[in-house]
Amino acid sequence: MNDLVNIKNVYLIGIGGIGMSALARYFKAIGKNVAGYDRVSTVLTSELEAEGIDIHYVDNSEMIASCFTLKNDTLVIYTPAIPENSVEMNFFREKGFELKKRAEVLGIITKTKKGIAIAGTHGKTTVSTMVAHILQHSGFGCSAFLGGISLNYKTNLLLDTNSDYVVIEADEYDRSFLHLEPHTALITSADPDHLDIYGDFETMKAAFSEFTGKTKKNGNLLIKQGVEIKPQKPHFYHLYNYSFDAKYAGFRAENVRIEKLNYIFDFVAPIDNKIKDCSLGIKGIINVENAVAAMSVASLLGVPNDKIRNAIGTFRGIKRRFEVHIEQPDNVYIDDYAHHPEELRATIISVRKLFPHRRITGVFQPHLYTRTHDFAPQFAEYLNFLDDIILLDIYPAREEPIEGVSSRLIFDQISNPEKTLCTRDDVIDILREKKTDVVLTLGAGNIDELVKPIKELLLHKTK
8 A cells, every 4th residue: 555645544553652653643634534552551642642543552453443444445554563463463464454564654655755864773863853953943844753752843743745855763673764765864873783683783784784775866875984884876875974073074063062061063064164153952962963963964955054053052852862851050850761772871971071070870771671681781881880870670662571681680790889779669769868969860661750750859859
């Protein structure tokens, strides 16, 4: 089903995921009848229901409204995180429906557009949201399917029917990004991850290499300097590199400094183009690199320098990406989605650079048994950068337990004696007894449900 114009109904299995919910909003906005299933009710699914989308939370085909069982009128979309024994997914298969992955549908939607696809094992959500904001703020306009909730726009979907640009977060999980054919593609990183899917790092890098070959003729491909991905068909498109500060990168930052806890830098582009004194609208040294990536894309698309500078200064970030909840002289609280070792390292270093002489307490919830098994030593190494570590149980997401794999694999390799292993339910009581200065929560699971109570606790402690 590659003709999305004539369908009347869209049903999403796993509708509550951040990427799936953006598709649900898109189809609702263009007049389709939209419904779906998810395992649990969340703030995001409640928002979708308030927008007129019917959702149920039991994997039961009898709860699917009859209009969604009409094969010729209905598009069924599923997330790869849904298990193969899903009752509803198998119901549609048995009825002869052609089920589509989320990325396949994104590929169809964006096929006739100037797609801007941001890929990478980390950084892609921030960079794609920055790109979308620059295009919107500058008047170029764009539609965008984002992997996080933009704090500027309070949503993960932007729609602009007058613009030919569409920004897509290109997910490497399950090789989903290979369904895209972008005009402009950017790779922020390619560190080992999802080895349960790829088997080994070399196979994963081969998929990233294949992704580069999806770039359209005369389009643009940007790769962060130092990322070991071999571009396919390099003479087919315009190839560039970028870096936070590498002297010989085509796009880079110079003269980086901190003023009142905010980063200021000069953006340098090829052919002697420089945008001086760019003020980053969000905190974190890692976000200077993300800004360089996004500004590079905007520069290649022809956005004027003054509009790029103004836009990056008004960018307010993404929910759960280095999100500052409290900023007081002796009380700081930052929440971040970091769940890969490199993300953990980058976030903790960014906090350390902002608050070099402060005591940092970190609360980390590992995400997935397979990731914990594959990277326990790296997690332990980077958690040692904290002064005080609170380590939670693994959030399993789509996975079944693996024998012998628990948070203790990480905990036992942490050399810092200031460490605590506990359940999520114990965190508030533990923090209540600690003298805290800078608190950092980290993880991609349900640790986000602790953000509000932690914030309330820390504010109460300083009264």
